[in-house]
Each structure stands twice: as C-alpha cells, then as structure tokens.
Amino acid sequence: MADYDFLESNIKAFEPDAIVHFAEQRSAPYSMIDRKHAIFTQVNNVVGTLNVLFAIRELRPDCHLIKLGTMGEYGTPNIDIEEGYITIEHNGRKDVLPYPKQPGSFYHLSKVHDSHNIMFCCKIWGIRATDLNQGVVYGTMTDEVELDEALINRFDYDDVFGTVLNRFCVQAAIGQPLTVYGKGGQTRGFLDIRDTVRCIEIACENPAKSGECRVYNQFTEQFSVLELARMVEAAGKKLGMNVEIDHLPDPRVESENHYYNAKHSKLIDLGLQPHFLSDSLLDSLVNIAVKYRDRVDASLMLPQVNWREPRNDRRLQQSMTARATLGGAGSDSGRVRASKAKR
Amino acid sequence: MADYDFLESNIKAFEPDAIVHFAEQRSAPYSMIDRKHAIFTQVNNVVGTLNVLFAIRELRPDCHLIKLGTMGEYGTPNIDIEEGYITIEHNGRKDVLPYPKQPGSFYHLSKVHDSHNIMFCCKIWGIRATDLNQGVVYGTMTDEVELDEALINRFDYDDVFGTVLNRFCVQAAIGQPLTVYGKGGQTRGFLDIRDTVRCIEIACENPAKSGECRVYNQFTEQFSVLELARMVEAAGKKLGMNVEIDHLPDPRVESENHYYNAKHSKLIDLGLQPHFLSDSLLDSLVNIAVKYRDRVDASLMLPQVNWREPRNDRRLQQSMTARATLGGAGSDSGRVRASKAKR
Numbered sequence: 001m002a003d004y005d006f007l008e009s010n011i012k013a014f015e016p017d018a019i020v021h022f023a024e025q026r027s028a029p030y031s032m033i034d035r036k037h038a039i040f041t042q043v044n045n046v047v048g049t050l051n052v053l054f055a056i057r058e059l060r061p062d063c064h065l066i067k068l069g070t071m072g073e074y075g076t077p078n079i080d081i082e083e084g085y086i087t088i089e090h091n092g093r094k095d096v097l098p099y100p101k102q103p104g105s106f107y108h109l110s111k112v113h114d115s116h117n118i119m120f121c122c123k124i125w126g127i128r129a130t131d132l133n134q135g136v137v138y139g140t141m142t143d144e145v146e147l148d149e150a151l152i153n154r155f156d157y158d159d160v161f162g163t164v165l166n167r168f169c170v171q172a173a174i175g176q177p178l179t180v181y182g183k184g185g186q187t188r189g190f191l192d193i194r195d196t197v198r199c200i201e202i203a204c205e206n207p208a209k210s211g212e213c214r215v216y217n218q219f220t221e222q223f224s225v226l227e228l229a230r231m232v233e234a235a236g237k238k239l240g241m242n243v244e245i246d247h248l249p250d251p252r253v254e255s256e257n258h259y260y261n262a263k264h265s266k267l268i269d270l271g272l273q274p275h276f277l278s279d280s281l282l283d284s285l286v287n288i289a290v291k292y293r294d295r296v297d298a299s300l301m302l303p304q305v306n307w308r309e310p311r312n313d314r315r316l317q318q319s320m321t322a323r324a325t326l327g328g329a330g331s332d333s334g335r336v337r338a339s340k341a342k343r
Numbered sequence: 344m345a346d347y348d349f350l351e352s353n354i355k356a357f358e359p360d361a362i363v364h365f366a367e368q369r370s371a372p373y374s375m376i377d378r379k380h381a382i383f384t385q386v387n388n389v390v391g392t393l394n395v396l397f398a399i400r401e402l403r404p405d406c407h408l409i410k411l412g413t414m415g416e417y418g419t420p421n422i423d424i425e426e427g428y429i430t431i432e433h434n435g436r437k438d439v440l441p442y443p444k445q446p447g448s449f450y451h452l453s454k455v456h457d458s459h460n461i462m463f464c465c466k467i468w469g470i471r472a473t474d475l476n477q478g479v480v481y482g483t484m485t486d487e488v489e490l491d492e493a494l495i496n497r498f499d500y501d502d503v504f505g506t507v508l509n510r511f512c513v514q515a516a517i518g519q520p521l522t523v524y525g526k527g528g529q530t531r532g533f534l535d536i537r538d539t540v541r542c543i544e545i546a547c548e549n550p551a552k553s554g555e556c557r558v559y560n561q562f563t564e565q566f567s568v569l570e571l572a573r574m575v576e577a578a579g580k581k582l583g584m585n586v587e588i589d590h591l592p593d594p595r596v597e598s599e600n601h602y603y604n605a606k607h608s609k610l611i612d613l614g615l616q617p618h619f620l621s622d623s624l625l626d627s628l629v630n631i632a633v634k635y636r637d638r639v640d641a642s643l644m645l646p647q648v649n650w651r652e653p654r655n656d657r658r659l660q661q662s663m664t665a666r667a668t669l670g671g672a673g674s675d676s677g678r679v680r681a682s683k684a685k686r
Contacts, residue, residue, distance in 0.1 A: 035393070035394070035397040038393060039394075042389055042390075042393070042456075042460075043386055043389075046385055046389065047382055047385075047386065050378070050381060050385065050449075051378070051382075054381075057653045058654075077438050078437065079431060079432075079433040079436045079438045079440075086431070086433065088431055088443075089422075089432075090422040090423055091422065093421055093422045093602070094421065094422065095420050095422045097422075097443035098444065100441045101441065101459065102441065102462075103463065106460075106463075109460055109463060112456075112459055113452075116456070120447075123596060124596040124650050124651060125651070125653070253466060253467040259436070308467060308468070310401050311401075
C-alpha cells in the first residue's frame, strides 16, 4: 500500500468495486517498542491509507473503501461510545460531530489519523467509505478454514502480536498461569473471527453512499480481561486442567477500572448474526490450543514492551520468534517446542 | 526535526527548558496540490513532532513543549468552539473529552494528528505541552523588526503561502480587485503578528504541569473574509485608492456561511493585551504594501489549487516564484517587478 505504483497498477488491473483495506501494522505493543517502531507504524499506516484514497479518487471514484479501524480509537470515555459520531448539545446549540478520540498507543493513534483522513476525503471527493472499528478478535476457525488443516489462520498468542483470549487459551493449554495486566478491569469489545469475516461481507453488500463516511463498531460482546480469565479458568476445569490467574503490573498506561458501554447495533441491523462466546465455543478454543500445544513457545507470553519507556530492548531470541504462530503456515522459527517461561 | 540525530545533538548542546516547535509545512493549499504534497506534509509534520516528543522524553523530560497548532483543527462546527476540550453530557453521564476535530485540508489534518500524538505522550510520559491553536496571522512588523529594514519578516501574499489579509492589502496596493473565495462568509480567528510573539512568550513564562496537555486558542478577533475585504476597501478609500472586490468560485471545500464562536480567554487570563485590527493598524498594513509594491508579482494572487482535484498542475512560472516575499529577505526570484495580472 505504501508503494503507489504497485497499488495503481493493481487497481487498474482489477477494477474493484470495493477495497477491503487491512494492510496496516496492527500491533499496539509493536508500535510502543521505541521511536523507530512508532514512526514506522504511523508512516506506514497513514501513507498506505492516503495512497488508497488518492488511488480511488483518481482511478475508481465509485469504489467503496472498507477500512479496518479499531474500537481502541475511542479509548475509555466516561460516557457511552457511539458509532463514529455523537450529537452534542452545548450552550444551547447542537451538532453531530466526530466522536472524540482518546487512543492508547501509537498504533491506535495511527488509526485515528486514518479516520480523520478518510472522513476528509469523503467530504472533498465524494468517496464512499466504511470505517470498521473492530474489537478484539478471538478464535481461528471459519467454515472455510475448517476444510483443511493447511488453511488454518495465524493464531497469535505472543506478547506483541497476540490477542488476549488467544493467549489465555494457550497459557491454559500449557499449564502456565493466565497473565492478567493489572486488576483486569479493562473492558473491551470482542468478536469471533467468523463475525469479522461476515461484517466485511455485510459492508461490501451494502456500500456507503457517495461522500458518506460510515463508522460501524464491529464487535458483539463486552468483557473485562478478568472476566475472560475467569471464563477460561472455568473451561479449563471442565476439561480437567488446573488453571491459575496471575496479575502482572500493567505494561500499558490505561485505566484498570472504568465505565464502558459501546454501541454496536448498525451491523446487527444489516443482518449480522453474532457467534457469542458460549461455554461450548470457549471449550473448543481451549481444545484447539491443547491440540497444538507442542508448538507453543512458552517464553513469548510475558509482556516485554512497557508503555512508560521510550525504548524497550527486547531479547534477541524473542524478537526472532515474535511471529510464532500456532497451527498456521508460519515460519519454522515459530514452531519451537514448548519450554518453561523464562522471565 | 525530521532528522533525529540532528535534533538529539542540538537538545544535548542547548539543554532547553522550553522548545517552541514551529518547524512544520504550514500551508493548506500546498498540502492539497497532489498526493506527493499531501504525503510530504503529513509525514514531515507528524514525524517531526514525534521526534521532538521522543527527544524530550529521552533527553529533557522536564522541558516544556510549545507547539504551533491551528484554529483550523476545529473546522466550523455548529456549536461554540472551546479551547481543546469540551464537557459532554450524554445519556445521563458526563466527561471532559478532546474537542472533536473537523480539519479542512491535509495540512490541517497533520496538525490534528500532532495534537492526538502530543496528548498521548503527555499521558504516558508526563510530558508538559502547550498546543497553541493559532488563528490567521496578519501584519509583518514587531518592535524588534522595526529597528532595521533587513529584519523585516516574510510577508506572504501568494495563493499558496499567503494569508488572506496580507493578500488583500497587496491587491489593494497594486490596484487589483480583492479576491474573495465564494460568498466570503467564511469566519475565522485572526491575530496581529505581535500578539503571536507575545503568546509564545506567555506560554514559556507559564509552563504546563508535568503530564498536562494545555490547548490555547491563539487569536484575538473573529472576522469573515468579506468583512476583511470591506475593511481594506474602506482603508484604501481613505488613502485615495479605488478598491474593488471580486468573488471567485471557492477553490476550497468549506462552508461559505456558518456559525462561528470560538473561545479564546486563556491567553488573555495569562496577560495577553491584544492589538486589535483598528483603522489605524489597517492603514499602516496597506501603507507597507504600497511602500513595497514594485516588488509584487501580480500573477501569484489567483488560486491555483482546487481542493476537489487530486492533482493540480500549477504553472511552471508560478511554482518558481511561489515563495515570493514582499520586503523580506527572500530569494531573488521573489523580487520580480509588479506586472498586470494575467487571467
């Protein structure tokens, strides 16, 4: 995306009616490693999205941009989170304005920058855009992926690219305590990977109008991190595993207890039928982690990136294996045997 | 600023207590020329500011960052504009949140990106910052500059780097009609260049607290573009000049008539004594333009950059002379003789 000539030639060749733009550096901890990672994240993401916007305007002005944003753009305000816009009454007057953003990492900031750029291009050029503010994704299986083991998606569980429920399932599977950051009261929106895919399909089937910049909050349920840990603990017990919960000092700068009520009705209105995180789904997630547990690198779980430091020196071994995947088509370096956590 | 090694060595050498950061691409029309100018503007400004933030955290954590923002970050909402933050009551709850931003160019967007990045770094690293959301500056003289002609500041009047009141004075001085974009109901905050300098001094003398990201709206009066044109017309008449007003199609995408009421009391509370745009000041501005009118390039006044186009091919001659300055220490290319407007 950062290479405009490449992007231009592809758009000319494909003549797309919709562009689903997921091509960004996607990890908050990665963006917080040091200055170079922060700058790489923001330049890569902002320039890539600007290139897509210019390419649409120049080559396919009717093409619908579907852009992956994040629920993390909003932060954790003490009022309800709306879908992209909020009606504000102030000193006797009223307007509908972009919802104020309080992102929590240089990565989340890059998505906020993108959102502002997209909104502006819709306004000046009449571009059609849907900004999908996605919650934290869990799971690895979709109907298509289930057809063959070789199709299984990445299953990131490490401290940099992993997501929290994936990590908890893997920690339970290898007998490591679940690592909750701080009190664990951090509440976020979550969704099943199958709903991720369906939401994109829904957005494609229902394009935005010319000049419209729609924002959908793409998640199905809210949980606190501690609630998730408790649920994995219970699922583990049912499977005869002894699961412990550890509270680590929070490496991030965030509220460990806060109000959180985020709206998410627009995708439901368009037909999304959520896969909720039921006991049976959680059992199957833990079972997947158990099935592939001999591939897990147990040393990748503890947080190595501290938000409070301007540079974090991660151990060489860890940065070499940070992309370890479980069950996926990842590199061999990710396929090391389970070992005890190093600390 | 974009060269971190240079920045680092300078901060180590100077050990500053405050950094006044004006080092950004500062023109909205420049950022709207085409994709490359848009990307240059955003990368240059965002990376420069990130570098300053990291340098302060690493080298001078107590150093006060004074950053030039712009009133254009807010756009023209239908409610009062507050200074950086707004208290929002929503569904029975309340919070103080960053004021929603609706910037009107890739340049203004870059400042919004900066503001979000600065706010975040104050939060995670305890940096002290003052974000000065400045209005449109007019005038060229300060007490210090007046000591010698060689000290006179840039006086940009061209369509890319010029500001509106400067351009109107120059157009009046050379007998060109004042070029109002659209209806001219665009209302903005304005301030005298002497107040700009004083506001920075005030910010330096009253540093933000550790972790505080203050936002001051730095302007002293609101005018619509048409009001300014009428004032220059009147000042010209007093000086025996015949001043006409032309309405051009607005090259920007903006409201030509809108509500505008922006708060600006915080700098006054700290001691700013504004220089208002009185008749006598306007007379002296027009007189400065008259004094140097033989240096004006009359072909630089008409807008060449259309917001609605993704690329604007500006004439070679004009791009070569776009940095023309009047009375300043600019390059020779800016010192061409006045000639009739071409169109």
